[in-house]
Amino acid sequence: MAEKKTVPSDGDAGGIAGKQLKSLVERIERLEEEKRALAADIKEVYAEAKGHGFDTKIMRKVIALRRRDPQDRDEEEALLETYLRALGMGPAVGGRTAAE
Amino acid sequence: MAEKKTVPSDGDAGGIAGKQLKSLVERIERLEEEKRALAADIKEVYAEAKGHGFDTKIMRKVIALRRRDPQDRDEEEALLETYLRALGMGPAVGGRTAAE
Amino acid sequence: MAEKKTVPSDGDAGGIAGKQLKSLVERIERLEEEKRALAADIKEVYAEAKGHGFDTKIMRKVIALRRRDPQDRDEEEALLETYLRALGMGPAVGGRTAAE
C-alpha cells in the first residue's frame, strides 16, 4: 500500500528534516504569540471604550460593517427580506408588521 | 495518563454527600447528552435545508430575528445608525433601499 | 448548476419554496425550544445541588472534565502516532516496520 509522506527526507528520523521541522514550528509559535498579544491589545481598547460609556457590541458591528464590501451587504440584506417575506413576515426594518 | 478520582469513593468526608453528588452529576450529564442530541438534530435540519437550496446562514438570521423582541431590534438598529453617523458614515445598513 | 439564487424555486416568494422554508424554520424552532427546555432543566438541577450545599462551580468543573477526558485520551493516542510518523517511523502497529 502506498505510504503517505510524512517528512521530506526518508530514512533520517530525527535528522535534518527534524531540525527543519523544529525551526518551522518555533517560527510559527513565535508569530502566534505576537498575534495573541495583538488580540489582547484589541481587547484592551474595547475595555477602554466601554469605560468611556460606549456600547462595545455595537462597536464591533460597526467595525465589521466597515470591513465588509457594501455590495455584499446589500445582497445579504435583500435575501434576508426575501426570506422574511416568504415566511409571511414583513421586512424587519421600518417598523413592525401590522399582523399579530 | 492516570485517572483522577472525582470524589473520594470511600473517604469519610465524602460518604452520603458523595452519593448525592454523584446522583446529581449523573442527572446533569444525562440532560446534557439529550441536549447534544437535539443540537445534532438541528444541524441535520439545516443540512436538509441546504440540500433544498436554501441559504442556511440567512435562515439562521431569520430565526434569530423571530426569536428576538422587535423593540430591542429597533433600539439596536437606531444605536448602530447613531454610531455610523458619528463616524461620518451614512446609515448604510438598516433596511432602506440601496439608493437613497 | 451555478445559479446564485435566493430561494430554490425563485420568484415565488410565499409560494412553494415559502411553504418549505416555513416548515424547515418551524421544525428548527421547535427543536430549539426543546433544547432550551433541557437547558432550563439542567439549571434546575444545579439549583437543587446548590440547595443541598454543593459548590456548583466545582461541579461544573468536574462535569467538564469528565466530558473532556475521553477526547483527550483519543487525541493523545492520535498524537503518539503523529510523532512517530513525524520521525519517519510507521504507525505504531507492530512496532517498527520492516522497511528500515
Next chain:
Amino acid sequence: MAEKKTVPSDGDAGGIAGKQLKSLVERIERLEEEKRALAADIKEVYAEAKGHGFDTKIMRKVIALRRRDPQDRDEEEALLETYLRALGMGPAVGGRTAAE
C-alpha cells in the same frame, strides 16, 4: 424600563463623543490589520513547510498540543484542589490540618 444610552456624554452625534469613537475604532482597526498581517505570515510559514514536504495538518496538531499542554498542567493542579475541597477539606496548603 431603562433607556438605552447611545453615546456617553451627550447626544451630539459627530461631536466630542464622535471624535472619541472614531479614534477608538481606528485604533482597533489598525491593531486588527496588524493581526491579519501576522496571520498571513503564519500562513506563509506553513506554505514554506509544505514546500519542504512537511504535512502541515500534522504540524498544526503538534503546535496545538504544545500550546494546550501547559494549560492542562495548570488545570490539573487546580483540579487537585478542587477535589480536596469537594471532600470537605480545605485547600491543600499544609496538608491535613489539625483543625478537623
Next chain:
DNA sequence: AACGTTGAAATAGTTC
C-alpha cells in the same frame, strides 16, 4: 446590578 470570566454557538477561512 454591572463586571469580567468562561463555555458554547456561529461564522469565516482553508484544504482536499
Next chain:
DNA sequence: GAACTATTTCAACGTT
C-alpha cells in the same frame, strides 16, 4: 463543493 479547523461572537454564571 464538502469537511475540517480556526476565529469570533454570543450567552450564562459567578462575583463584587
